[in-house]
Amino acid sequence: MRLIYILCFLISFNAFSQDDIVAQEYFKNGEFEKALISYKKLYSKNTKNRRYLIALVxxxxxxxxxxxxxxLLTNYLSLVNYPPAFVELGYNYKLQNDTINANYNFKxxxxxxxxxxxxxxxxxRTFQDLSLLEQAIETYEKAMALKPxxxxxxxxxxxxxxxxxxEKMFNSYINFSEINDTYINTIKREFSTFISENKDNENNIILRKILLKKIQNAPNLMWNDMLSWLFIQQKDYNKAFTQEKAIYKRQMESLDRIKDLAKIAYTQNQxxxxxxxFQFIVDNTQDIDIKIEAHYNLLKIKTEQATKKDYKIINQNxxxxxxxxxxSGRTIDLQIAYGHFLAFYLNKPNDAINFLKDSLKLGVSNYYLSRIKMELADILVLEEKFNEALIYYTQIQRALKNSPLSQEARFKVAKTSYYKGDFKWAESQLKILKASTSQLTANDALDLKLLISDNKGEDSLQTALKHYAKADLLAFQNKKEQSISLLNTILQEHKTETIIPQxxxxxxxxxxxxxxxxxxxANYEQIISGYREGILIDDAIYALAEIYANKLAQPEKAKALYExxxxxxxxxxxFVQARKKYRALRGDAIN
Known part of the structure; x- marks a missing residue:
């Protein structure tokens, strides 16, 4: 008997669910007469269901x-004390332009x-759902005044x-976060819809003033955190650093936030x-590994900024x-960086090779051994000792199968073969890498494969492609003038070939x-005007936009190219970066 009851209930419930879905579909599709019949049926069978009541209304x-x-609403209110029904009733009067009865019921x-x-x-919430925003504000504010x-x-x-x-929106979010600090990241996401990368944007100024006033009147590290976040959105990393220092000096716990800020500033070309x-980290940490990492990053930046006369000082550093x-194993990153500096900046590849071969004897993990071998192999390519370089790249592939480092090594095997002029072997390796789990490696592999496949059949001797590969190698060897000169030769002697835009x-x-x-x-403009249907057109447009925006101070021209x-x-x-930069130049908020 009990089983029969359960079965009957389930059948009845399923029928109700189906009728509900049908009614919703009718309403959604604008078939209101049919929806009315369905909702009347549903409500008559379950008059306590408020959702059916409101749907019917x-x-x-x-x-x-x-x-x-x-x-419907007045009958319901005569039976049940349900205040949102007064809102619905008032809205029903509002639809008839009866403002007196509408306001009476809202009140x-x-x-x-x-x-x-x-x-x-x-x-x-009922007021909000009906876009009665002033009444919703009055409701919430009254409740908070009565019950803080x-x-x-x-x-x-x-x-x-x-x-x-x-301004009121920012203040309300900040007041909310004061009591519910776990929502801080949600609130930052909400703020990001209204602020811009431009520090002079009106909304940015409003938020900055609110937060500074909070810091002065009610000191709380949460406000320093928010202000730091705002400065990061504006790419004003020095001001963000001031806030992060204030947080660190109050807490004295971890330098992780400051480390993250340093890395952001570096990746954003500041x-x-x-x-x-990074210097602050060096001066304030007692952790040896963190100190070494900060020194490593400082030297990396100094090297990138250096001229030849600075190399002696950097070497001594x-x-x-x-x-x-x-x-030791603790300073592997420094050792690899020093090996690179010796070879690529001081032009002492033999010293670099000997130094890194000593590092291989330290008994470190396969991962670090492979990183040392990767730098060694790169230096051997620099020296055009291709076969020895290939041995190291192959060892990395075997030691760390299917890892990102292994895939990078396979790509460098292909690149080395390409430098040698062995385009067939290079292409076979690149085909495998197209499916690489590392998106960067997969993209690089695809670009090189297209370069080879598009140009290897242009002439039987593959002269232009061989010249291009040699110019590519010269660029890798930091012989930029020679590379530019060889590329000029291609432009002069192979004018009708497909390799010209590349x-x-x-x-x-x-x-x-x-x-x-x-x-x-001038080069980018030549690609844009002469090779409109080519695959490099968007590369040229974007690169030219970046020059106008960041080097030639012509934002309007940059904006037109991003567009x-x-x-x-x-x-x-x-596309994504162009849209973001276009909106920033136009003064839009960041979404």
């Missing part, structure tokens, strides 16, 4: 049957908050945001800010650090590295 309203909707709903402040949540432990600041913030009242932050901290792009990139931006600009990426090259890998 809204269906009547869509059919302009306001008296029927009013009757009745809000007055219920005097009796039970906890009702404010559902009453306010209630916190509707999040709801108020969203309403103020909808209304465009940015080396001076990054240097200041490396030697001093290796003497201070020892040549040659123009490569040469432009070398011009940029030498800060010859006008020459780079071309957005509207003409929506499938480009630069």
């Amino acid at each position: 809204k269906t009547h309203q869509q059919l302009e049957q306001y008296k029927d909707a009013e009757k 009745k709903a809000i007055d219920e908050v005097d009796l039970k402040p906890n009702y404010a949540g559902i009453i306010g 432990e209630l916190n509707f600041n999040m709801q108020l913030a969203r309403i103020y945001g909808e209304q465009g009242n940015i 080396p001076e800010a990054a240097k200041n932050i 490396y030697l001093n650090l290796l003497e201070t901290f020892g040549i 040659t123009l792009l490569k040469q432009a990139q070398l011009f940029e590295e030498k800060s010859q931006f006008e020459k780079a600009k 071309r990426i957005i509207f003409e090259h929506a499938d480009s890998i630069y």
Whole structure:
């Protein structure tokens, strides 16, 4: 008997669910007459279900049957004390332009908050759902005044945001976070919709003033954290650093936040800010590993900024650090960096090779051994000792199968073969790497494969491709002038071949590295005007936009080029960045 009862219940419940779905579909599709029949049936069988009541009311309203909707609501209110129904009734009058009865019922709903402040949540949400925002604000504010432990600041913030009242929105979010600090990241996401990378943006200024006032009047590290976050969005890393120092000096716990800030500043091409932050880490940490890492990053930045006359000092800095901290597993990153510096900057590849071969004897893990071998192999390529380099790259592949480092080594095997002019073998390795789990390696592999496959059949001797590969090697060897000259030879002697746009792009990139931006600009413009249907058109447009934006101080020209990426090259890998930079130049908020 019990089983039969359960089965009957399940069948009945399933029928109700189906009818509910059908009614919702009718309403969604604008078939209100059919929806009305369905909801009447559902509500008649379950008059306690408020969702069916409201759905039936809204269906009547869509059919302009306001008296029927009013009757439903007044009957319901005569039986049940449910304040949101007053809101629905008032809205029904509002649809008929009866503002007196509408406001009367809205007031009745809000007055219920005097009796039970906890009702404010559902009453306010009903007002919000009906876009009655002023009434929703009044409801939430009244409840918080009557019962201070209630916190509707999040709801108020969203309403103020909808209304465009940015200052009140910011204040409401901040007031909410004061009581609910676990929501800090959610609030930052909300803020990011309204602020810009431009520190002079009005919304940025408003938020900055609010946070500074908070720090002065009610010191709390949360406000320093928010202000630091705002400065990071504005790419003002020195000001963010000031806030992070304040947090660190109060807590004296971890330098992780400051380390992260230093890395952000470095990746965002603000080396001076990054240097200041890394130096602070060196001066304030007692942790040897953190100190070594900071020294390593400082030397990396100094090397990138150096001219030849600075190399002697940098060399001595490396030697001093290796003497201070020892040549051991702890300083592997420093050792690899020093080997690279000896070979690529001091032009002492043999010293670098001998130094790194000694590092191989330290008894470190396979991962660190492979990293040392990777640098060794790169230096051997620099010296055009290709076969020995290939041995090391192959050892890395075997030691760390399927790892990102292994895939990078396989790519370098292909690149080395390409430098040698063995295009067939290089292409076979690149085919495998197209499916690499490392997106960067996969992209690099695809680019090189396309270069080879598009140009290897141009002539039987593959002269242009061999010249290009040699120019590529010269660039790797830091012989930029020779590389540029050889690329010029290709441009002069192979004018009708498919390799020309790639040659123009490569040469432009070398011009940029030498800060010859006008020459780079001319190359990019040649690609844009002469190879509109080519696969490098978006590369050239984006690179030229970057030059205008960051080197030639011509933001309007940059904006026009970013716009071309957005509207003409929506499938480009630069699309997301172009859209973001276009909006920033236009002064939009960041989404």
